Amino acid sequence: xxxxxxxxxxxxxxxxxxxxxxxxxxxxxxxxxxxxxxxxxxxxxxxxxxxxxxxxxxxxxxxxxxxxxxxxxxxxxxxxxxxxxxxxxxxxxxxxxxxxxxxxxxxxxxxxxxxxxxxxxxxxxxxxxxxxxxxxxxxxxxxxxxxxxxxxxxxxxxxxxxxxxxxxxxxxxxxxxxxxxxxxxxxxxxxxxxxxxxxxxxxxxxxxxxxxxxxxxxxxxxxxxxxxxxxxxxxxxxxxxxxxxxxxxxxxxxxxxxxxxxxxxxxxxxxxxxxxxxxxxxxxxxxxxxxxxxxxxxxxxxxxxxxxxxxxxxxxxxxxxxxxxxxxxxxxxxxxxxxxxxxxxxxxxxxxxxxxxxxxxxxxxxxxxxxxxxxxxxxxxxxxxxxxxxxxxxxxxxxxxxxxxxxxxxxxxxxxxxxxxxxxxxxxxxxxxxxxxxxxxxxxxxxxxxxxxxxxxxxxxxxxxxxxxxxxxxxx
Amino acid sequence: xxxxxxxxxxxxxxxxxxxxxxxxxxxxxxxxxxxxxxxxxxxxxxxxxxxxxxxxxxxxxxxxxxxxxxxxxxxxxxxxxxxxxxxxxxxxxxxxxxxxxxxxxxxxxxxxxxxxxxxxxxxxxxxxxxxxxxxxxxxxxxxxxxxxxxxxxxxxxxxxxxxxxxxxxxxxxxxxxxxxxxxxxxxxxxxxxxxxxxxxxxxxxxxxxxxxxxxxxxxxxxxxxxxxxxxxxxxxxxxxxxxxxxxxxxxxxxxxxxxxxxxxxxxxxxxxxxxxxxxxxxxxxxxxxxxxxxxxxxxxxxxxxxxxxxxxxxxxxxxxxxxxxxxxxxxxxxxxxxxxxxxxxxxxxxxxxxxxxxxxxxxxxxxxxxxxxxxxxxxxxxxxxxxxxxxxxxxxxxxxxxxxxxxxxxxxxxxxxxxxxxxxxxxxxxxxxxxxxxxxxxxxxxxxxxxxxxxxxxxxxxxxxxxxxxxxxxxx
Numbered sequence: 001x002x003x004x005x006x007x008x009x010x011x012x013x014x015x016x017x018x019x020x021x022x023x024x025x026x027x028x029x030x031x032x033x034x035x036x037x038x039x040x041x042x043x044x045x046x047x048x049x050x051x052x053x054x055x056x057x058x059x060x061x062x063x064x065x066x067x068x069x070x071x072x073x074x075x076x077x078x079x080x081x082x083x084x085x086x087x088x089x090x091x092x093x094x095x096x097x098x099x100x101x102x103x104x105x106x107x108x109x110x111x112x113x114x115x116x117x118x119x120x121x122x123x124x125x126x127x128x129x130x131x132x133x134x135x136x137x138x139x140x141x142x143x144x145x146x147x148x149x150x151x152x153x154x155x156x157x158x159x160x161x162x163x164x165x166x167x168x169x170x171x172x173x174x175x176x177x178x179x180x181x182x183x184x185x186x187x188x189x190x191x192x193x194x195x196x197x198x199x200x201x202x203x204x205x206x207x208x209x210x211x212x213x214x215x216x217x218x219x220x221x222x223x224x225x226x227x228x229x230x231x232x233x234x235x236x237x238x239x240x241x242x243x244x245x246x247x248x249x250x251x252x253x254x255x256x257x258x259x260x261x262x263x264x265x266x267x268x269x270x271x272x273x274x275x276x277x278x279x280x281x282x283x284x285x286x287x288x289x290x291x292x293x294x295x296x297x298x299x300x301x302x303x304x305x306x307x308x309x310x311x312x313x314x315x316x317x318x319x320x321x322x323x324x325x326x327x328x329x330x331x332x333x334x335x336x337x338x339x340x341x342x343x344x345x346x347x348x349x350x351x352x353x354x355x356x357x358x359x360x361x362x363x364x365x366x367x368x369x370x371x372x373x374x375x376x377x378x379x380x381x382x383x384x385x386x387x388x389x390x391x392x393x394x395x396x397x398x399x400x401x402x403x404x405x406x407x408x409x410x411x412x413x414x415x416x417x418x419x420x421x422x423x424x425x426x427x428x429x430x431x432x433x434x435x436x437x438x439x440x441x442x443x444x445x446x447x448x449x450x451x452x453x454x455x456x457x458x459x460x461x462x463x464x465x466x467x468x469x470x471x472x473x474x475x476x
Numbered sequence: 477x478x479x480x481x482x483x484x485x486x487x488x489x490x491x492x493x494x495x496x497x498x499x500x501x502x503x504x505x506x507x508x509x510x511x512x513x514x515x516x517x518x519x520x521x522x523x524x525x526x527x528x529x530x531x532x533x534x535x536x537x538x539x540x541x542x543x544x545x546x547x548x549x550x551x552x553x554x555x556x557x558x559x560x561x562x563x564x565x566x567x568x569x570x571x572x573x574x575x576x577x578x579x580x581x582x583x584x585x586x587x588x589x590x591x592x593x594x595x596x597x598x599x600x601x602x603x604x605x606x607x608x609x610x611x612x613x614x615x616x617x618x619x620x621x622x623x624x625x626x627x628x629x630x631x632x633x634x635x636x637x638x639x640x641x642x643x644x645x646x647x648x649x650x651x652x653x654x655x656x657x658x659x660x661x662x663x664x665x666x667x668x669x670x671x672x673x674x675x676x677x678x679x680x681x682x683x684x685x686x687x688x689x690x691x692x693x694x695x696x697x698x699x700x701x702x703x704x705x706x707x708x709x710x711x712x713x714x715x716x717x718x719x720x721x722x723x724x725x726x727x728x729x730x731x732x733x734x735x736x737x738x739x740x741x742x743x744x745x746x747x748x749x750x751x752x753x754x755x756x757x758x759x760x761x762x763x764x765x766x767x768x769x770x771x772x773x774x775x776x777x778x779x780x781x782x783x784x785x786x787x788x789x790x791x792x793x794x795x796x797x798x799x800x801x802x803x804x805x806x807x808x809x810x811x812x813x814x815x816x817x818x819x820x821x822x823x824x825x826x827x828x829x830x831x832x833x834x835x836x837x838x839x840x841x842x843x844x845x846x847x848x849x850x851x852x853x854x855x856x857x858x859x860x861x862x863x864x865x866x867x868x869x870x871x872x873x874x875x876x877x878x879x880x881x882x883x884x885x886x887x888x889x890x891x892x893x894x895x896x897x898x899x900x901x902x903x904x905x906x907x908x909x910x911x912x913x914x915x916x917x918x919x920x921x922x923x924x925x926x927x928x929x930x931x932x933x934x935x936x937x938x939x940x941x942x943x944x945x946x947x948x949x950x951x952x
Contacts (some may be wrong), residue, residue: 016768017768020644020768023643024771024775027707028646048851057767059769061768061771062768062929063737064740064768064771065644065736065740065771065775065776066733066737066738066740066741066744066773066776067776069737069741071524113618113621113622114621117621118619120620120621120832121617125612125613126612127817128612129608129609129612132605132608133605136601136604136605137604141596141597141599142589142596143793143794143833144596144792144793144795145589145590145593145793145794146589146590146593146788146794146795147794164636168497168500168541170504179818180818180819180821180822181816181818181819183816183817183819184817184818186792187816187817187818191753194566214817215817217817219769220816220817255659255880258540261539261541261542261545262788264540264541264542265542265545265555267732268542279781292492292493292496292537293534294537294540294541295500295537295540295541297542299500299541300541300542312622314897315820316620316621317620317621317622318619318620318621318623318822318823318824319822319823320619320701320818320819320820320821320822322824322825329762337696340659340692341659341660341662341663341693341696341698342655342656342657342663342796343657343659343660343686343793343796345656345796346656346794346795346796346797346822346825347794347796348794348795348825349822349824349825355839370484370791374806418517467589
C-alpha cells in the first residue's frame, strides 16, 4: 500500500483535481511505481479530511486517463509495468520524459535578423492598433469564424487595387490568394504545380546566385532546382530549362540587378513557347528610389506569371501577410491547397490591413519610409565610395540592401563578422552561389541611420585592413 | 501613328505615372494594337502641354516593363504581335485577361459556419484589443521581425503551462510548436512522418466515422487512410493497422464517444509495441461539462503521442492559433518544416495570446463559456428527449455538438436542410463514414440559446413528420 504525501490547498478549491494532479506527478516521477496499490478511497478520504466522493472522483479521473487501473475486488493500482508505456518511463524523479537533454541541445535557436529586414523601430504601432480597434469594433461576429482560405474579400479587393496601382499588375480579387508571405506563396504554388506532373519531380529554373533560404523551401515542396546564371541584365534566359522559373525581376536577390527590357521579353517568350510558368518573387519592389518601380512581369502576362509579394518590407515580417496572384485555374487550386493545409490566414490582421490600405495609411507609411531609406542608401553608397574604392557596389536602384563585391583579399565570412560588430548587417554571397563568383556580401542599409554610415564603413575598413589574412583563412 | 487620348489630372501629380498608366491600359485593352508606333516624345509632350522629360520617363517605364519597344532610328512602338505574350491577349476592350468567366464561375464560395463553431458573439473583443494594445506598447521592435518558426518563446511557455494544468499534458516549451490550428499541426506532422518513410506512402489509421474535412488534408500530406471502426468505447484498437493513428480521444468526432480507459491502455500498447505514433486531435476538450476533462493521451506517453489543439473553440477559429506538442526529435523536425513552409505564425497575436493566458483572461473566458454552453446543451438534450423520443442522443459529455441518431424514416440531408431553416446547425454523418451506419447528424448547440431550443426542435419535428418520404428520397 502506498504511503502518499498529498498536499491540498483548500483555499483554491477543486480538491479532486488537486489530488489527481499530485497522484499523476507521483506516478510520472516514479515515486509511485507500476503496480503499486493505492489506499482505499475511504481511507485516503479520512487521511485528507475530505469526503470520499472527492477521492473517488480523483481516482476515476486517473483511471480514465490510463494512469491507474481499477478491478472489482482488487482495489485500485498504478497501471502495471507490463503495460508498455509505463516501462518506457525513465527511472528517477525526472518529471519530463522522452530523451530531452540531447534533443533540447539539438534545438537550433533562431535569429530573425536579415540584412534585408526593414527598420522596425518605424513600424506604425499606433496606426496599426487603431486599425485593429476599427476591426474589433466593426466586423460582424461571423467574420471571426472559419473564413475563406483564399482570404477575406475586403482585403483581396484592396490588394488587387493596390497591386494594379503600384505594381501595374493585372489582377482581380478572384485571382488573388492571401497567404502568410512570399515563402508560403511559393510553397503552395510549387506544391500545386508539382502535383500536376506525374512520374517525376517539377524542375524549377532558379537564378544563380539566389537566396540560400529558398533552396530548402523548393526541395520541401518536391521540386528540383536547375540553376541559371545571372549577369548584368539579370537571368540569362537562353540558359534556362525546366518546367517553370523562379525570378526576382524588380531587384534580383542578391545581386540587385533589374531584369532588362530585352530579357523581360525573352523570358515571356520562353514561358509562352514552352507553356511554362514564371514565379515572380516581388519581395522588395515597393522601394525603388530614383524613379517609379518597374511594373511587375505579371502585368505583362497574367496568364503565365504567378506574382508573390508581402508586407514584410513595407510594414513588418512578423505580420506574416502576403499575396499570390495567379492565373484563375491555378489560383483556385492554390486556394484549395491552402484550405487543406491550414484553412487560411488569421482574419483580424487581414481586416486591419484592408483598413490600412483603404484609408491610405499604407501608402503614407511607404512614402515616408521610401524617403528615409533613400537617405540611408545614399549615405551608405557615399561612404563605400569614399572609404572602399576597391569595392564594387551594385543593385542600388531599389530594395533595402546593396550588393558589395569586396576589395581584393577580403574574405566574405570575416567581412560579415566584422560588419556585425559595427552594427552593419551583412550576409555572405558564397553560400548563395551554385557556381563560383567574386567574393561579395549583401549589405543592408534599412537599419543604418545616415549619420552613422561613414563611421561604420571606416570602422569596417580598419578592421579588415588591420588583419593579415593567410591563404587558408581566406578560403575558410 | 497612334491617336492617343490621354487624360491627365494635374492636381494629382505624378504626371509621368499617369501617362504610363493610360498607355498601359490602352495596350492591354487592345486600343493600342501590337506594332503601333507612338508619337515622338516631343510631339506628345506638346499635345499634353507637359515637359518632354515627363513623356520620356513614361515611355521608358513601359519599355522597362515590356509593353513598348524602342529602337534607335525607329522610334517607340507597342511590342509587336510576334512576341508571344501580346498574341495571347484576347481581342476587344476587356481589361483583364486570362480566361476569366468560366474560371470565376468555378471559384467555389466558402462558408465557414460549422455546427461545432463556438458562439462568436461572445468573443471577448475588448479584452483581446487590450491584449493587442499591451503587445504594441511593450514588445521591442525586434519582436516584429522574422521570428522563431516554432513560435514566440513567451507563448510556448504559457501554452506549456496551460496544457500541463488543464489537459494533464507532459510538455515543455521546447516540445511545443505554435501553429495556425489543428489542421496545420496535422499537415506538418504527417508531412514530416511521411518524409521518414521511403518507397511507400505513410499509412494512417483513422477513426470511422471521421470528419470528412480531414481526409483531403491527410491525402494532400501524402498519407493513405486506413479506416478503423468506432464503437461505444471509441476506436476499436484491435482492428487498427498502419504506421500511425489519428484519434479524437476526448470527444470522438462525430460520435462524441470518450475513449474508454481499457481502449486508452490498448492504444498505448499498440503504439509502443509497433513503435507507432499516435496523433491526438484535442479539438474541443476544453468543454467537458459534468466533470473535469479527461487528461490527454499525450500526458500518458509523451514519447509516442503528438498532441494537436487550438483556440478555435475557446476563442475563435479566425484567430488561427494552435499548437503541436511532439516528442523532441519530431518537434524539431516539425519546427524546421514550418520554417521552410511559411516561416511561422504572425507574432502580434502570439504575444496577445500569451498575455491572455498569463493574466487569466483565457481561463476566465473559458469558465464563463463552459457555464453558458452547459445550459445550452442541457436545453437541447431536454428538447430532443421530449420532442423526439425516437431519436438517440450521444456524445453529450463534452464539446459543442451532440451526435443524433435520427428517428426512423428521417433522411440526413433533409434533416440538415430543415434544421438550417430553423437556425439549427447540423451536418450529415453519412459523408463521414467509410462503412454504412444508422442515419445520424452532428448538431451544434453553441449558437442555440437555451430558451430557443424547444421551439427549434419542435419545429424540426413538424417539418420532418409533415413530409412523406419515398424510398428513393430516403437513400438520396
